[in-house]
Amino acid sequence: MKKIFLIFLVFISCNIFSQFDFYGPEPFNDIFNDSFSSSWTPSSLTSIENRKYIVILDAVSQSNIVSLNTTNKELVELITISNINGNTATYGSVLRSVFQIVDENTHFENDPGGGSGTYTPLSGNYKLNPVLHSYYSINSYPLTNALNTTDNGSYYVSQQTNTGYLLVEFVGLSASTQIKAVEQWEYSSSLDTLVENTSWVSKFLTINGTSLEWTSNVSNATNFFIADASDVIDLEIQNGTDFNPNNVTYKSNATASIPSNISAMSNSPIFNISNNIDPYYVDQLGNSTSATTAASSALDEIEITLSDNGSSLRYPKAFYLALRENMLSHEISSSDIYNAELGNRTIEDIYFTNASDDNGVPHPFMVIGSHCLAARPNLLLDVNRPPGATPGVGYAQSEVTRHGKLGQFLAKIPLKDYGLVSTLLDNDLSPFGDLASAYDAIHGSSTVKDEFNYAGTASIGMAVDGVTIYPSYNNNLRHTVEDAEITSSGIHVGGGLELHYHADAHAFNGNGINLYNISDYNSNDHPPVIGISYDGIALFGKHENSFSSMAGSQVSLDEYGGHDHGDGFGYHYHAHTQSAIGITPPNNPFNQHILLVGAWKGNINDIPGFLEVKTSQLNNNTINRYVGVSYLGMGMKSETNSKISIHPNPTNKNITISLNNFSGNIKTEVYDLIGNKLKISNETTISLRDYARGIYILKVIYGERVEEVKVFKQ
Numbered sequence: 001m002k003k004i005f006l007i008f009l010v011f012i013s014c015n016i017f018s019q020f021d022f023y024g025p026e027p028f029n030d031i032f033n034d035s036f037s038s039s040w041t042p043s044s045l046t047s048i049e050n051r052k053y054i055v056i057l058d059a060v061s062q063s064n065i066v067s068l069n070t071t072n073k074e075l076v077e078l079i080t081i082s083n084i085n086g087n088t089a090t091y092g093s094v095l096r097s098v099f100q101i102v103d104e105n106t107h108f109e110n111d112p113g114g115g116s117g118t119y120t121p122l123s124g125n126y127k128l129n130p131v132l133h134s135y136y137s138i139n140s141y142p143l144t145n146a147l148n149t150t151d152n153g154s155y156y157v158s159q160q161t162n163t164g165y166l167l168v169e170f171v172g173l174s175a176s177t178q179i180k181a182v183e184q185w186e187y188s189s190s191l192d193t194l195v196e197n198t199s200w201v202s203k204f205l206t207i208n209g210t211s212l213e214w215t216s217n218v219s220n221a222t223n224f225f226i227a228d229a230s231d232v233i234d235l236e237i238q239n240g241t242d243f244n245p246n247n248v249t250y251k252s253n254a255t256a257s258i259p260s261n262i263s264a265m266s267n268s269p270i271f272n273i274s275n276n277i278d279p280y281y282v283d284q285l286g287n288s289t290s291a292t293t294a295a296s297s298a299l300d301e302i303e304i305t306l307s308d309n310g311s312s313l314r315y316p317k318a319f320y321l322a323l324r325e326n327m328l329s330h331e332i333s334s335s336d337i338y339n340a341e342l343g344n345r346t347i348e349d350i351y352f353t354n355a356s357d358d359n360g361v362p363h364p365f366m367v368i369g370s371h372c373l374a375a376r377p378n379l380l381l382d383v384n385r386p387p388g389a390t391p392g393v394g395y396a397q398s399e400v401t402r403h404g405k406l407g408q409f410l411a412k413i414p415l416k417d418y419g420l421v422s423t424l425l426d427n428d429l430s431p432f433g434d435l436a437s438a439y440d441a442i443h444g445s446s447t448v449k450d451e452f453n454y455a456g457t458a459s460i461g462m463a464v465d466g467v468t469i470y471p472s473y474n475n476n477l478r479h480t481v482e483d484a485e486i487t488s489s490g491i492h493v494g495g496g497l498e499l500h501y502h503a504d505a506h507a508f509n510g511n512g513i514n515l516y517n518i519s520d521y522n523s524n525d526h527p528p529v530i531g532i533s534y535d536g537i538a539l540f541g542k543h544e545n546s547f548s549s550m551a552g553s554q555v556s557l558d559e560y561g562g563h564d565h566g567d568g569f570g571y572h573y574h575a576h577t578q579s580a581i582g583i584t585p586p587n588n589p590f591n592q593h594i595l596l597v598g599a600w601k602g603n604i605n606d607i608p609g610f611l612e613v614k615t616s617q618l619n620n621n622t623i624n625r626y627v628g629v630s631y632l633g634m635g636m637k638s639e640t641n642s643k644i645s646i647h648p649n650p651t652n653k654n655i656t657i658s659l660n661n662f663s664g665n666i667k668t669e670v671y672d673l674i675g676n677k678l679k680i681s682n683e684t685t686i687s688l689r690d691y692a693r694g695i696y697i698l699k700v701i702y703g704e705r706v707e708e709v710k711v712f713k714q
């Protein structure tokens with residue numbers, strides 16, 4: 001008996017100690033300060049074109065660059081090129097030096113008649129927008145004529161002192177050009193829109209000592225060198241590459257306008273969760289040390305509740321705490337979403353709930369209160385063929401989605417191990433719909449279900465930065481990259497203008513500013529956790545060839561994109577690459593970089609409120625308990641605390657079981673610590689007289705419940 005016990009212990013130890021590190025990727029706000037190494041020699045832009053990313057240098061020395069101030073994004077200054085190609089260059093100093101050329105008509109080209117309608121051609125007058133802050137443009141301080149940047153039309157434009165943008169022309173070739181501001185636009189509070197400042201006279205950008213100013217005297221105009229920023233940092237998707245394998249051309253449809261009912265970020269219900277949930281959970285809100293302690297205690301209670309019920313957490317407690325910590329570390333660092341405010345976390349709150357259904361079966365969740373935006377710039381303007389936003393019309397006539405707004409997500413991640421499906425159709429998606437059925441309903445076809453198309457029609461999981469993850473397929477049952485619908489970060493907005501991932505951009509170019517990056521792998525023994533799926537299955541980064549000794553790198557992934565290393569952690573998904581061939585002509589082959597395939601491997605059939613992931617759940621009386629709202633019979637403490645009392649304990653002979661408020665039959669099983677069942681009894685008094693001294697487990701089964709109690713035999 002002793003020997004078996006020892007072996008059992010050793011077995012458990014191996015499982016615990018061979019499990020890999022739980023960690024998430026470095027957030028964008030921290031990547032800013034990481035060193036950036038490049039041996040960049042500026043080369044002039046081939047031609048001045050809409051949407052090109054540029055670095056602006058003085059033409060004579062080519063050693064000074066135009067850059068945003070480190071701390072104040074509205075200040076623009078001249079700094080040395082060593083901020084890009086020197087030893088002290090950082091991702092922050094590089095990104096603050098990159099601007100995008102945006103034609104004034106970029107959002108207005110359209111042809112609603114599909115060839116005969118109104119079409120607004122590009123004008124050749126450009127806004128210059130910092131890549132970091134697409135809702136800002138270069139401008140001129142009214143009194144000093146200094147070069148600055150101002151809000152060009154975000155939700156908050158009406159609250160700013162200086163607003164609007166200049167429209168510039170480039171006079172000369174990109175290797176030596178004057179930058180001439182021909183118009184100025186500014187916000188009018190009376191009209192609540194941007195209007196032209198008709199008193200503006202054309203001015204030229206000039207370097208005056210160390211400062212950048214606008215001058216109306218052309219003889220003082222400085223010649224600038226417009227360098228191609230793609231030589232420094234790779235942001236643009238090239239035709240024929242994995243993110244546009246079918247060479248889909250840029251669609252010049254008008255941009256869908258932002259709905260007028262949007263409100264300030266500070267009004268988001270995500271900031272008001274504490275007023276809507278039971279006080280018991282409020283200690284977990286926010287990102288303080290005490291919140292972490294409360295979250296840890298909540299998981300302890302959940303473990304007890306589940307074990308009393310004969311079930312368990314899917315993953316170790318340490319995993320959920322590591323995931324929570326990383327998710328709370330992403331701060332908005334880019335003015336790139338219409339109503340986002342810099343400095344807020346992308347995910348405001350994470351808390352663990354421990355509610356039971358009306359039958360007393362526990363369904364604990366990790367609840368994620370997310371604003372659903374990436375911390376970094378999204379480059380939505382660059383998407384070649386964004387989703388159409390005008391229902392019922394052909395794509396040529398449709399406005400398309402190039403702006404994003406905040407979301408209001410309360411994503412529920414099941415903590416309980418609901419098991420795995422053995423075949424695709426074991427998961428019943430009929431209450432929710434699936435991509436294949438939705439496609440068939442429109443096209444009158446009958447698509448064979450597979451792991452790509454038997455997927456949710458909206459989000460199926462959430463990344464660690466709080467952005468939701470959609471299936472690899474779009475609703476035409478093609479990988480989104482085949483239709484060139486996503487950015488170089490694998491993201492886009494659909495008709496609801498909320499961001500979501502469709503692909504893994506880690507593989508795009510290694511530019512270091514993606515959801516996760518190769519630097520995250522250093523000194524770790526498994527890829528980082530980068531998200532979690534709504535079936536409760538964790539999502540990790542892809543296995544990299546250069547880190548081939550990592551745990552699990554030799555264990556192949558199944559058709560759902562998951563595997564189990566046999567180290568006790570359990571089944572989990574990985575981002576990965578699959579070779580694919582375009583379904584539409586020219587049917588080019590490409591590598592599809594998958595975040596989540598689509599179909600769920602985790603069994604979803606018993607998850608209450610599955611796919612309900614927004615703040616509206618707080619008002620849904622059948623499921624709001626799972627996001628922490630009080631409900632009849634609630635009491636996490638009364639649920640987790642046993643109804644059972646036993647006495648005496650310790651005992652040297654008999655033990656008597658009593659149950660509060662329960663009058664039905666009970667059954668008790670007696671186990672030793674190794675799990676041998678010693679006795680079954682239907683009595684409330686059980687004799688332990690014949691057993692050796694030590695600890696025994698009583699498993700008491702009554703009603704729908706099973707509870708375990710430790711007993712000490714003296």
Ligand SMILES: [Zn+2]
Nearest residue numbers: 470493494502
């Ligand atoms: Zn989408």
Ligand SMILES: [Zn+2]
Nearest residue numbers: 551552565574
């Ligand atoms: Zn793995």
